[in-house]
Amino acid sequence: MSDLSKYFDYNATTPMSATAREIWNEASEQLWHNPSSLYREAGYAKQRLDDAREDLADLLGVDAPERVVFTSGATEANNAIVRYFSRSKRGKLAFSAIEHPCVEASVSEFCETGGTFEIPVDPGSGVVDLDALESGLRSGGLSAVSIMAANNETGVLQPWREVAALCREQEIPFHSDAAQWIGKMPLEGLGECDWITGSGHKFGGGKGVGFLMMPEEGGEDFHAAVGGPQEEGRRAGTENLPAILAMVGALEEMSGLDFGKERAEGRDRFEARVKEELGIQIIGESAPRLWNTSMILLPREKNLKWLTRLSGLGFAVSTGSACSAGKGNPSRVMAAMGLDFDEMGRVLRLSGGWESTPENWDALAGALVSVGAEL
Numbered sequence: 001m002s003d004l005s006k007y008f009d010y011n012a013t014t015p016m017s018a019t020a021r022e023i024w025n026e027a028s029e030q031l032w033h034n035p036s037s038l039y040r041e042a043g044y045a046k047q048r049l050d051d052a053r054e055d056l057a058d059l060l061g062v063d064a065p066e067r068v069v070f071t072s073g074a075t076e077a078n079n080a081i082v083r084y085f086s087r088s089k090r091g092k093l094a095f096s097a098i099e100h101p102c103v104e105a106s107v108s109e110f111c112e113t114g115g116t117f118e119i120p121v122d123p124g125s126g127v128v129d130l131d132a133l134e135s136g137l138r139s140g141g142l143s144a145v146s147i148m149a150a151n152n153e154t155g156v157l158q159p160w161r162e163v164a165a166l167c168r169e170q171e172i173p174f175h176s177d178a179a180q181w182i183g184k185m186p187l188e189g190l191g192e193c194d195w196i197t198g199s200g201h202k203f204g205g206g207k208g209v210g211f212l213m214m215p216e217e218g219g220e221d222f223h224a225a226v227g228g229p230q231e232e233g234r235r236a237g238t239e240n241l242p243a244i245l246a247m248v249g250a251l252e253e254m255s256g257l258d259f260g261k262e263r264a265e266g267r268d269r270f271e272a273r274v275k276e277e278l279g280i281q282i283i284g285e286s287a288p289r290l291w292n293t294s295m296i297l298l299p300r301e302k303n304l305k306w307l308t309r310l311s312g313l314g315f316a317v318s319t320g321s322a323c324s325a326g327k328g329n330p331s332r333v334m335a336a337m338g339l340d341f342d343e344m345g346r347v348l349r350l351s352g353g354w355e356s357t358p359e360n361w362d363a364l365a366g367a368l369v370s371v372g373a374e375l
Contacts (some may be wrong), residue, residue, distance in 0.1 A: 001235055004353070005360045009181060010292060011152050011351035017204035019253045020246035023339060026241035034238055036230060045241055052241075052248045056211060059255055061191035062215055069234045070244050071224055074199035074267055075102040075181040080224035080235075081175050081212065082106035082146065082253045092117045092144035094136055094157070096128045096192060097336035100177055104332060105275050117142060117375045123288035123338035124125065133163065137170045144325035149181035149190075153320050153333045153349055154284035155293025157185075173215065179211075183254045184290050196217075203254050205247030217346040259356060264291035267352065268308035271296075273365040278372045283347070292353060295320075297339070298346040301375045310372040315364055318349045332365050 005013065016024070028049075032372055033039075035046040050065075057065040067156055071077045083104060085093050095107055095118040107116055117136050136142050145167050149160045160176045175195035182190075184202025190196050194215040201207040210250035214222065214234070227236030254274045274280045281297040298306055303319045310317055321333050334344045352361065 003314055003354050005357075007316045007320050008350045008352055008364060009316045010319055010353040011155075011202075011320070011349065012208065013201045014183075014204045014353060016201075016206045016246070017253060020205050020250040024242045024246035027245045029078070029115070031241050031245070034138055034357075035239065035241060036228070040220055048245060049239055049241055052244050055252065056248050059187055059251055059341045060196065060213060061188060062213060066232060067214045067216060069212050069213055069214060069224065069231045070239055071197075071210045071235055072208055072240075074100075074177060074197045075210035076224060077197040077210055078102045078177055079106045080222070081197065083110045084114075084219070085144040085146070085173070085175070085224050086110040086115070088143040091141045092136075093144050093146065094119055094133065095140050095146040096148065097105040097121055098126065098128070098153075098156075098333045100152055100179070101332075102147070103146060103177055118217070123337050124152060126154050126333070126337050127287050128158050130159060130162060130166070130324045135344070137166055137172060137286065142172055142177065143172075146175040146177070148180040150185065150290050151284075151333060152180045153331065154295045155180075155290035155351070156160055156284040157288045157290065158194065159179075160191055167194075173247070179210075181288065183251065183304075184259075184292060186259050187255055198369040200243065200247035200250065201249055203312075205250035206243050209243035209247050211247075253280070254354075259291075261291075266356060266358035267291060269358055270294065270350075270361040270365045273362075274368055277336075277369050280368075283339075290351075292351050294350045296348050296350065297301070297343060298348060300346070301373075303348050304347050305375060306371055308366055309374065313367050313370075315367055317364075318351070320347060320349050322352070 009285055029284055031045045031048055033045045035049045053068045054065045056068050061279055065243050090113055096119045119133050121127060144146040146159055147163050148159050172196045176193050177197050179199045179202050182198045197211040210267045224235040225237055230236055271282050280297045283295040283297055285308055307317055331344055
């Protein structure tokens with residue numbers, strides 16, 4: 001069993017919480033029936049599914065539970081939303097230069113050549129350029145906007161509230177991939193976005209389950225998957241009820257935790273030490289960031305050398321997005337922030353969790369300094 005005190009890859013995935021595991025086990029034993037069937041036990045499963053939808057809507061601040069659609073995760077949800085947006089002939093789909101690969105790849109797959117508008121970010125901070133977006137919106141040439149809530153690599157928080165307001169003024173649909181925000185930051189205001197996507201395994205809810213939130217009006221012809229009538233016909237396929245209940249239970253638990261600035265104490269102490277002792281640069285340091293995330297530019301040697309040695313000491317870290325790691329491809333996020341190819345090969349992403357203590361971060365700093373001395 002892995003040592004969570006040395007696990008610093010929470011942005012890739014999180015362990016299932018004890019609460020979620022208990023809910024999942026109970027539901028797997030007692031609620032394995034198909035919610036779409038007509039007998040009594042299936043009816044009870046359907047009721048629990050409806051209850052979970054209402055609970056999630058309440059957490060997101062949404063008055064209409066039918067806006068919530070359960071999916072297999074944020075990747076499926078983001079694919080479906082981009083595919084839906086791509087059918088619009090009213091203008092271009094705008095998306096930021098730092099979107100997750102599942103959004104960027106969907107744009108490449110589903111949108112016609114010339115049918116997109118990439119919004120740049122400030123190279124120093126990694127924050128999306130609101131002036132560029134506003135200019136695009138006021139030009140009248142955009143049909144939809146997709147900007148993530150928090151970046152999965154740098155942890156930099158994006159101004160999704162401001163973007164939502166700008167889009168609302170122009171009556172343009174706005175989608176925010178909130179997979180990294182949800183479970184780490186307050187949920188207030190997310191319900192004001194038109195489209196939101198989330199993934200259970202990012203906040204202790206288990207893998208293979210997620211959700212999307214639709215706008216209150218519009219989207220009648222939206223289908224994440226076609227086939228049966230599940231999810232009001234918006235996403236065919238028998239619902240994974242145990243996973244859905246576990247995910248909602250985990251999010252309820254997370255929403256009650258403290259999101260104060262002191263949460264970043266361990267990360268900040270870690271960064272101060274490695275900057276002083278190793279000359280490491282912190283990417284996106286000037287911008288507001290997730291309290292758990294530190295993306296560092298190493299002073300020398302390839303990041304895989306550092307990662308391998310840290311792994312040998314029991315520490316789990318990443319070279320960037322888990323969806324891109326190991327492919328040898330340049331990171332769009334790093335490129336958008338002005339890093340050259342050599343620098344991209346010297347980046348590590350460190351992401352703690354709710355279980356990570358300041359002492360755990362201190363131990364990671366000590367290990368990094370030790371590896372630096374070896375190299």
